[in-house]
Amino acid sequence: MLVVFPTLVKTTFIERPNRFILLVKREDTGEQIEAHLPDPGRLKELLVEQATIWVEYVDKSSRKTSWTAILCETKEGNLVSLQTTIANKLAETAIREKRIPSLRKWSIEKRECKVGSSRFDFLLKNDQGKKRLLEVKSVTLSRTGEGFFPDAPTARGARHVQELTKLTEQGRYEAAILFVAQRNDIRSVAVEAIIDPAFAQSIMEANQANVQIVAVSTNLSKDKIAIGQEIPFLI
Incomplete structure (x- = not known):
């Protein structure tokens, strides 16, 4: 972690x-x-x-x-x-060590799981044999303690969320999205709807389809970075 x-x-x-x-x-x-x-x-x-x-x-x-x-x-x-790929490394270790309460019942079966035309960050499994696709997002934009994603339009990000929603509705997989706040002044995370209304809409639809949305803080210094605690995701 x-x-x-x-x-x-x-x-x-x-x-x-x-x-x-x-x-x-x-x-x-x-x-x-x-x-x-x-x-x-x-x-x-x-x-x-x-x-x-x-x-x-x-x-x-x-x-x-x-x-x-x-x-x-x-x-x-x-x-x-400034390293977006660290979010996946932190998430992988935190899931393995059961450090994220909302994902504590899940373990990692595979990294970089391809389903259809898309590749998702992780495939998770639980003791009941259920499968869950997980996408990880790195959050660096902040205003007065609230983190926002994205800081630029992301058609690829919106497409991934839409595909997670579709797979959930079809009953093929469960799905989750994990937002990792990669700065030490974020207390909650929300979608930046003004910058990317399409991504905001895809998150709203995912939430309605029971795609789990989780956010975590990080403890960051000039020596190291580690997953902190679970923080609110504001729809």
Whole structure:
């Protein structure tokens, strides 16, 4: 349930040339460097002038950049993870260790489960032999303690939710969606309907079809990130 960060270097955000690259300035040497950005979301509330970005050095010749952006620090001092894939790692460990109350009766049977034309993050099972598909979403957008998803329109996300709803209604699988708040100032999660009304509609329909919707917080520092506690998801 814990992901440990290596030694991080403090930098200042300069610009974002494209979705996956940041130009930042090292605080210790003043050098301008490029860092890979694992989160392709808009992040416009985070990547602002003079924002603090914590980066990791990666010694791999196959990469175009030698640095990866790991954390963003807001002007209020809150930390935000910039690694969307960590949400799945945290979720997997938390489910295995029975740390999420709403999913405590389930265990992981398979990762990356393909059903029809879609691939879902996990296939779960319980002691009664039931199967449950689980999608994991990473939440980084926050306003006054409430997390919102998504921070940019996601047609793929809406399609996955719609397919989970359909499979549930057909009785083929049970289904659940887990929102992982990857910042340390979120107390609840909701859908950002203004940014993506189609995704908001798909979540409402999923909820009506008894797709389980769960949200969890994280405990985040410059050293590590871990699943915190279950928090409200506001429909």
